[in-house]
Amino acid sequence: MTRIEAGIGDLDTLDRLAAQDSPIHRLDPRAKVIATALFLLTVVSFSKYDIAGLTPLFLYPAVLLTVGLVPVRVLLRYLLIACPFALLVGVFNPLLDREIVVRWGGLGISGGWLSFGSIVLRFLLTASAVLLLLACTGYVAVCAALGRLGAPHLLTMQFLMLYRFIFILTDEGSRMVRAHGLRSFGAGRTTIRVWGSLAGHLLLRAYDRGLRVHAAMLARGFDGTPRTLRVSRWSLTDTAFVLGCGLFLALVRFGDPVDRLGSWCVGVFR
Amino acid sequence: MSHHIVEVKDLEYSYPDRTPALRGVSFRIEHGEAVGLVGANGAGKSTLLLHLNGCLFPERGTVRIGDYPVTRQTLPQIRRSVGTVFQDPNDQLFMPTVEEDVAFGPINLQLPPEEVEQRVVRSLESTNSLHLRQRPPYRLSGGEKRSVAIAAVLAMSPDILVMDEPTSGLDPRARRRLMDLLAGFTHTKIIASHDLDMILSLCPRTIVLHQGTIAADGPTAAVLADQDLLLRSGLELPLRVQGCPICGRSCGGHPRP
Numbered sequence: 202m203t204r205i206e207a208g209i210g211d212l213d214t215l216d217r218l219a220a221q222d223s224p225i226h227r228l229d230p231r232a233k234v235i236a237t238a239l240f241l242l243t244v245v246s247f248s249k250y251d252i253a254g255l256t257p258l259f260l261y262p263a264v265l266l267t268v269g270l271v272p273v274r275v276l277l278r279y280l281l282i283a284c285p286f287a288l289l290v291g292v293f294n295p296l297l298d299r300e301i302v303v304r305w306g307g308l309g310i311s312g313g314w315l316s317f318g319s320i321v322l323r324f325l326l327t328a329s330a331v332l333l334l335l336a337c338t339g340y341v342a343v344c345a346a347l348g349r350l351g352a353p354h355l356l357t358m359q360f361l362m363l364y365r366f367i368f369i370l371t372d373e374g375s376r377m378v379r380a381h382g383l384r385s386f387g388a389g390r391t392t393i394r395v396w397g398s399l400a401g402h403l404l405l406r407a408y409d410r411g412l413r414v415h416a417a418m419l420a421r422g423f424d425g426t427p428r429t430l431r432v433s434r435w436s437l438t439d440t441a442f443v444l445g446c447g448l449f450l451a452l453v454r455f456g457d458p459v460d461r462l463g464s465w466c467v468g469v470f471r
Numbered sequence: 472m473s474h475h476i477v478e479v480k481d482l483e484y485s486y487p488d489r490t491p492a493l494r495g496v497s498f499r500i501e502h503g504e505a506v507g508l509v510g511a512n513g514a515g516k517s518t519l520l521l522h523l524n525g526c527l528f529p530e531r532g533t534v535r536i537g538d539y540p541v542t543r544q545t546l547p548q549i550r551r552s553v554g555t556v557f558q559d560p561n562d563q564l565f566m567p568t569v570e571e572d573v574a575f576g577p578i579n580l581q582l583p584p585e586e587v588e589q590r591v592v593r594s595l596e597s598t599n600s601l602h603l604r605q606r607p608p609y610r611l612s613g614g615e616k617r618s619v620a621i622a623a624v625l626a627m628s629p630d631i632l633v634m635d636e637p638t639s640g641l642d643p644r645a646r647r648r649l650m651d652l653l654a655g656f657t658h659t660k661i662i663a664s665h666d667l668d669m670i671l672s673l674c675p676r677t678i679v680l681h682q683g684t685i686a687a688d689g690p691t692a693a694v695l696a697d698q699d700l701l702l703r704s705g706l707e708l709p710l711r712v713q714g715c716p717i718c719g720r721s722c723g724g725h726p727r728p
């Protein structure tokens with residue numbers, strides 16, 4: 202198996218996890234989408250130096266992970282794949298922002314390092330929230346929920362197509378790499394020219410495949426509305442879940458639980 | 472019922488890169504007919520079939536399905552009555568699991584959930600692939616994919632069944648099963664294939680395409696016994712009509728029904 206083929210295996214891990222059954226899986230997809238949206242908003246609303254304030258938020262992914270039966274290994278692997286982007290975004294901060302903002306004993310921590318840390322934390326939080334949403338709901342169900350929540354038709358459609366296209370692209374890619382490998386007899390270097398041709402072909406083929414898949418969808422009555430097999434009903438549990446998440450997030454954002462806990466501890470031990 | 476009639480008149484089509492694929496094709500298929508569509512690679516079979524469900528629109532000429540001409544406005548009705556099994560099952564299977572894929576059509580027809588479930592089970596059973604139900608389609612073997620793709624179309628209970636090379640990639644047992652299944656499907660069917668023996672046993676009528684035009688249209692027994700015609704169109708006599716490979720005797724081009 203080539204690395205690309207293994208990559209496809211990775212891609213559908215989330216969908217396979219979504220087929221499990223757990224209290225989280227049983228929630229209405231809309232409830233999970235709303236909770237995730239609230240969570241994302243909370244995370245990005247923190248100031249850029251605030252690391253302590255962000256830490257309690259890790260409770261949210263931790264709970265979803267445990268109750269939703271998502272293996273930590275899988276989540277970490279996805280995070281690792283996406284991590285370079287976050288690092289790239291944050292890596293210049295320590296160089297640009299050298300003003301010392303916090304002193305810890307003899308150690309001065311510059312604003313750059315703080316904001317770098319906060320970018321990484323925020324990336325970890327947002328990425329795991331979205332990954333967990335997908336792993337406990339499934340991609341198509343998330344798109345359908347977005348649609349039912351009133352997201353524009355075009356947007357949900359784009360999301361759906363993007364997802365299909367990733368599979369098509371990797372599928373065509375793996376076939377081409379295999380065909381190329383079989384006829385290049387492992388001949389050391391692949392020249393730029395060949396790679397260029399492979400890449401060009403890949404795009405054209407994926408585009409053609411995309412058109413044919415779209416035709417097949419239309420042929421089976423697809424009218425742009427993503428629909429799922431099991432249409433869920435909003436229940437009391439869903440309301441409770443959304444309220445619970447909202448309360449927790451509000452507490453973390455406005456209640457300053459770290460300070461409270463800190464002063465409480467100090468009070469107890471005095 | 473005038474419902475299941477397929478009428479194609481002077482159909483011409485060139486692909487955007489100016490490859491002429493169909494140059495004046497006309498035929499009429501009555502309700503309940505089973506028609507084989509044969510022709511060499513590139514003869515235009517797939518292109519013709521794509522016109523029957525409105526995936527392509529004629530450049531010149533018309534296509535009518537039942538009471539409707541195929542136009543953008545009539546697409547919903549057309550797609551409700553024409554079920555197409557595409558040449559490459561990879562193009563047709565796009566949902567995360569087999570079950571969801573087969574349910575895709577019925578859900579889009581907005582059937583009630585119980586009915587959807589029933590149709591999924593029934594059509595998967597009829598293609599003997601119920602055990603694949605929870606699997607992701609892109610992980611199946613070629614033949615399994617083909618069976619699921621066929622189930623996905625049967626689940627929509629189309630009035631007219633259009634199939635592009637349905638037996639390619641099937642093992643002999645699966646091919647036989649599919650043929651039995653198709654023989655039991657009494658609505659109109661149009662089957663493009665290189666599997667002339669299958670056409671011989673399933674379709675009383677055959678249309679031969681050659682370079683985008685109709686080279687012959689008539690009773691299958693006569694068309695598929697005409698060696699000159701077949702050679703001209705880049706085809707061969709079906710095995711069953713060829714002489715016996717051991718004694719060389721021919722059964723005279725009269726295939727048993």
Ligand SMILES: Nc1ncnc2c1ncn2[C@@H]1O[C@H](COP(=O)(O)OP(=O)(O)O)[C@@H](O)[C@H]1O
Nearest residue numbers: 486488490492511512513514515516517518519
């Ligand atoms: N997407 C396309 N773009 C350009 N030309 C095409 C395309 N698809 C098919 N053709 C051309 O149209 C002709 C008919 O093709 P097709 O209908 O696929 O043949 P068949 O199914 O009988 O093998 C061929 O000459 C083929 O090269």
Ligand SMILES: [Mg+2]
Nearest residue numbers: 516517558635
């Ligand atoms: Mg073809």
